[in-house]
Amino acid sequence: MRIAMIGSGYVGLVSGVCFADFGHDVICVDKAHDKIAALKEGRIPIYEPGLDELVQRNVRSGNLSFSTDIATSVGEADVVFIAVGTPSRRGDGHADLSYVYSAAREIASAVKGFTVVVTKSTVPVGTGDEVDRIIAEANPLADVAVVSNPEFLREGAAIDDFKRPDRIVVGLEDERAREVMAEVYRPLYLNKAPLVFTDRRTSELIKYAANAFLAMKITFINEVADLCESVGANVQEVANGIGLDKRIGAKFLHAGPGYGGSCFPKDTLALVKTAQDAGSPIRLIETTVEVNTQRKRAMARKVVAACGGSVRGKTIGMLGLTFKPMTDDMRDAPSIAIAQALVDLGAKIQAYDPEGMGHAKKILPPGIDFAEGPYEAAEGADAICIVTEWNQFRALDFKRLRDVMSAPVIVDLRNIYQGDELAKHGFSYSSIGRPKNRHMAGIKDAAE
Structure with a gap:
């Protein structure tokens, strides 16, 4: 499976590296040129036990790469994850979704063929609907299924949490995405991790709850x-x-x-x-x-x-x-x-x-x-x-x-x-x- 991870911060980098370790072909994308340059040199911008060794191993195997080129990365992907930040918005405390929506617009102009677009960032209920609308508005011909797949990673134990999760929550409205997401997480079947399929809004609320x-x-x-x-x-x-x-x-x-x-x-x-x-x-x-x-x-x-x-x-x-x-x-x-x-x-x-x-x-x-x-x-x-x-x-x-x-x-x-x-x-x-x-x-x- 070809995966593009948009955002190479904590969630995006850990998730992308673990997917690569599962055997998927993963490219982690970020607009921060200095961050991508550091990752290409083997320098990890965050401290997470075991992450540096995992990055090096999967870069050597060819399963993991890094880029600032969103268009090419998205165009070649079967699944595109949005893993950008959603900090508290100044003034009112709401989640700042500007990075998520910006990523959605860029994805819309770059997708080729049927693509599953997955929101990995922590987002309020209804965000997936808006991502769906943005992509359709920006590119009416885009053939995408927008999915919610929240992360449940503890800092300091993120790799183990990703590889041995209590559950994997997937919220979807388009049934075509079910088989794709099942394939993305297939390597975890041996660990008998529960793969919970639900609707998109329920999935978004599960994370916050x-x-x-x-x-x-x-x-x-x-x-x-x-x-x-x-x-x-x-x-x-x-x-x-x-x-x-x-x-x-x-x-x-x-x-x-x-x-x-x-x-x-x-x-x-x-x-x-x-x-x-x-x-x-x-x-x-x-x-x-x-x-x-x-x-x-x-x-x-x-x-x-x-x-x-x-x-x-x-x-x-x-x-x-x-x-x-x-x-x-x-x-x-x-x-x-x-x-x-x-x-x-x-x-x-x-x-x-x-x-x-x-x-x-x-x-x-x-x-x-x-x-x-x-x-x-x-x-x-x-x-x-x-x-x-x-x-x-x-x-x-x-x-x-x-x-x-x-x-x-x-x-x-x-x-x-x-x-x-x-x-x-x-x-x-x-x-x-x-x-x-x-x-x-x-x-x-x-x-x-």
Whole structure:
């Protein structure tokens, strides 16, 4: 199968490379000449474990190539995927679909013969209808079937998610596309991945509903964590107790500083706006968005409290900047709001992240010092704040920390340590939703 992937960002690149690894003939297309030039040289513009090796292997095999020539790439393809960005639109929070519609117009002028056009980008309900209309208007002779095929990839585990999916959702209106999409995903039949065929609008809503539910689950346990702190309960044991119920499940029940990343913030907001426009507001998700936004900046108050009520003139070591480990993604990361709040309160920040420093320097407020490692970030610090649960922060040398810090204070926003363990080393320790200075069995934190 000849596949053209329009957009070589996170979703487009991972999807295109995995399709190539299935044996399809894939060309990843992007208007950014520097990005395509880098990919041709084997330089990967994003951090995703295992992606660089997969790119190199499939380029060598001839299954994968890169281009800025949309017309030629689309004209030679059996299936064209639209995998461009749909960021939140400034001013109203709706998904910005300008890139999707622009791609649709270019596809319309380039298609030859029957072609399946697949929207892989996360888009609101009805977008497929508009893509269909745009193509028909731009080229009335175009013989296309427009399909919705949302992605369900977790950053840091995207390759495994693509190759071992929980489900593959395909929304279509033209039955000719069913056989084509079945052939595209045929290599996954051995894994018995459910291929769910539905109509286009339902498929589009499945994506938003899934992300909104998971975001709501995270926000729920974060609010339970606040209650735990007030009544002296342990949120990790609460999460374990309810997560063992198969109707609830243990995933996404890890209390922390709030969700971030490329999907949950923009997708929950877009769903809220879509529902409001449709006259069917989703109050639970509206509240989820509001609570999560407030929570990120509120986490700075835990640092202030740990420092005796003020951070003015004090140095805070911030460990972890990306919204989650195993990615370099800084989009809507809790660290942004936390760092800004601490700077506003007069603190000096020394920050470190294993992979996100490049992006962080462009996003975090000015005046932040970036360290070369966790102990350098802790140098002379009055407290350190663990914001992202990278593995290298899970086994810190506490003696070394105490030697370099001005005060032995740790604020753990990911609950990767136990209070009694830190107390033995002379640290004052604060965490999320757990009783202070009390032995806790806890549960091992698992990255989502």
